[in-house]
Every structure is written in C-alpha cells, then in structure tokens.
Amino acid sequence: MQTSQWTDDQFLAAINSGGQNRQAALRAIYDDNELKRKVIQFVRNRQGNTEDGQDMFHEGIIVLDRNIRESKFRGEAPLKGYLYSICRFLWMNQLRKQAHTTQGAETVLANEPDEYTPEITMIAQERKDLLNSLLGQLGERCQRILELWKLSYSMEEIATSLGFSSADMARKAKYRCHVSLVELVQQNPEIQRVLKY
C-alpha cells in the first residue's frame, strides 16, 4: 500500500501495533517520494546537500516512529506535516551545531514558520556511545529479542524470526536477556548517570 492509500489513523495504528504492521507503515512513509523530495529541497536550500536531506528524512522517520510508539504524537496534526517539521527541526539543529554556519542557520531558522512543534528527544553523542557500548555487551541475539519484544512482536513471531524451537523458549530467552540488561545497567554507574537526564 502506498502512502497515498494510508490514512493517518492507519499509520498510527500500524506503528502502535508493532511487528510487521509497523514495518509496512514505515516503508510506506519512506516511499513517499513527494515528502522525501520536499525534505531534501528544504535542506538543499539551507546549506545542505541531497545526502544531508536523505539523512534528515531518515532521522525524521526514526523520531516519528518513536514519538508515535510513546504516544507523543497522537495525530493532532497531519502526519506528513509533522514528519516534515521534525526533519526541518533536525536540520536546523544540526546547522546550529556547525559553528561556521551558525549565523546563517539562525537567519534561516528565524524565517521558518513552525506549523508544528515536534517533541524530539535529542540523544547526545556521549549518551549514544554509552548505550551502544552496553548493547554490545548484551550481545546481538539478546538485543534483537528485546527489540522485537519492545516492538510488540508476538513470542511466536520472535521464535520464528530468531530460530527458537517454540514461543515458550523465546519467552524464556527474552526473560534472561532482560535480566541481563538490567544487571548491566545496574553495574554501570556511568550509564545510570547518563540515563537520568
């Protein structure tokens, strides 16, 4: 189904229900070439290039996905407009970080009307690195189990996807992985400090 065939409610429901529905919804959003072009055009007109525009579109989808799952976006505004404003915000934020373009970015940003105010969790690089290091300690299989569980995949789907003999085995593995992760966080004061903010 193409984006034009999805309603905003369908997008929200699919992403919230998780599993393959979320995957299909995200793909449909990704395939919205009109929106993608619009984002790229915005970035290109403001000191960026096509690659930057593509990156912002990707990052925007990542934020949108999480905001929907965490009910920070409930369809109060049109979904495409919301995604566009996220991408715009992300790019302007990035421009601000670039010292040599700060002045230009501020001017550009000041001229941009904010139709929507997306709530965006900006993860600082240090925090990101610590989280990724912890994920590395957890191991790829545990990461995947917990991700799928968090994305509402059923235990049957997790078992099939990761090759467990049954849903029950997948459930046990998920339990062990979750305990391991809590223990890893517990043993790592630096992570706890970073995650408090």
Next chain:
Amino acid sequence: MKIELYIERMEQYETGTMTAAERAVFESELATNAALRQALALFQQTNEVIEQGIENSLRSQLRTWKEEVVVETPMTVTKSSGGRVVRMRSTWVRLAVAASIALLVGWFGVRWAHSQYADEALFAAQYEKPTDSSFRSGSAADRPLQPGLDAWSAGDLNKAMLFFSNISPDDDHYAEAEYYLGHVALQQQQYDLAIAAFGLSAQHGPSKFKEKAEWNRVLAYLAAGHTQYPEFQAFLGQIADNPAHSYQAQAGVLQGKLTSVWR
C-alpha cells in the same frame, strides 16, 4: 537486590498489562519497598538502551531501502562538502556492460578483420578457377588435353592429374598441361605440386599461360601459407613491379594486404 523477583511484574506494570487491582497493589508496594523502586528505575532505564537498539536497526533498515532505490535510479547527483559527487552505481554497471560489449565487438572485429587478411582468405579472394568454357576453345585438333579437362570437369581429379603429368615437355601443349595440372593440384591441396606445375608452365617459354601461371604460382604459395618464403616475395614483387603484367594490379593489392596491420 534480586531483579528476578520483580522483573515480571515490572514488565506488566510498564507495558500496561496489569489489571487495575494489580496496579494498585504494585504502586502501594512501590511506596514502601525501596528495592522495588530501585529495580523499577533500572528497568525503566533499560528501555532507553532497547530504544537505542531499535533506532540503530531502523536506521540500518532505512539505509537498506535507500540502497534499493539508488540501484533502481539510473543516476542521482549529490553534493558533498568538497564538491559535487555523481552517484553512479548503476551507471558504472551500464558502463561496465558497455565496455564488455565494446570489448567483445572489438575482439570479434579484430578476429574478423584478421580472418579477412589470413592467407586462406586472401587466396580465396584472388583465386579464379578456369571455367569449363575455356576448356572448349578451339577445334578438336587443337584440344589434345581434352581428356584431362573432361576428367577434371567430371571431378576425377586423380585421372586429370595423371593425364596432365604425362604430357611431355616436348609437347606443344606442355605449358598448358602444367598450368592445368597446377590448378588440379591446388584443388587437391597439393600445394608443392601446384607451385612446381605453375612454375614449369611459366618457365617453359612464351605462351598465353605464362602470366596466368606466374600469378597462380604466387597464389599457390599463398594457399600453402608460404608467404615468408623469399621466392614467394620475389615472384610477387616481379609481377607487382611489372606494369606490363596482366596481374600487376592484383599483385599490388596482395602486397598491400600482406603487409596490413590486420594480419
């Protein structure tokens, strides 16, 4: 703190799968149990770690989708900080295919050109077998070689060769007999015999077959692949350098082709 004690209930609490009663009990326990509060705080922090994993996976998925699109798109132009970069993944593929085709065409072209300048091809292009009508010229008395010619026409090459070979050098038709013998020998792919027969015909004395024999001797060398032989070069040169020779033009052309880069 034994996390295993609480993890199941914390998960139900966080995912909203507790009943209202269970939730009330859990929250009242939270108020009095410091270990549970600490465990819940840690549990909530693990969410951030898992979310980071989800973010990484989605980013990777998006890159994969992008790659798929790039492969389908013929060429997109992007600009990096250092200047414009042309994304040419599929263009490279096209160029590689075009280059391969060009190489193949080139290879076959060279092979074809080479084949056109090979000794066999040059011989085939220059050689003219005497026609049957030439065998019937003159009166019967003037056609003492007719039995040999008939055998040749009938395809009995051995009989024809035997007949022409038995013509004495003293015979008035010796030069003609050797000339025909040369042709039959060529047809039999007995090139040395053909060279010798044409040579004898040419050297026998003035006759209407002299120039033909000289030219066909050259062609017999060519058919035999003896183009590096000094005598071949000499015979060809004699014809090419003789403006009065009937085959001078053909000899000149042949000289040119023998020195072509395509050989």
